[in-house]
């Protein structure tokens with residue numbers, strides 16, 4: 294079929310910093326918190342361990358503790374990971390902050406505004422041929438495919454509707470890979 298794409302472009306969604314947390318402050322009306330540089334607090338109580346991730350209200354600086362592990366046996370935690378908690382390892386801060394289970398347990402959501410970017414290769418679209426784009430996610434940034442595609446191609450929403458075939462529902466927010474095809478101009 295003549296509509297088979299002959300070019301495949303990789304796009305990548307990647308964070309530029311850690312997202313803020315949508316989390317109500319107990320001291321002020323703010324609903325926004327930050328991990329700042331990223332700090333854990335580890336507390337051993339006999340053979341049981343508590344680990345918290347510390348976050349600060351962006352408005353009044355009040356510190357809150359997010360439970361990462363609660364009353365878990367010390368042995369249940371991998372020693373390298375435990376060292377990472379003691380050292381405030383940045384990768385560990387990121388992975389715990391982005392862990393949906395921890396977010397649910399501590400009742401916060403992530404505010405990704407301004408915390409990510411879309412990497413697209415410098416390639417000219419050939420108007421005569423369909424082009425397939427594979428969008429990968431280095432970080433679980435929630436995006437609407439329709440908007441991401443419009444941004445990446447510099448298309449209006451109408452052009453997206455007219456020229457894009459997406460393998461997922463384009464208006465439903467997602468944070469995992471998908472592909473779409475830019476159809477040739479008739």
Ligand SMILES: [Zn+2]
Nearest residue numbers: 318321350353
């Ligand atoms: Zn506050």
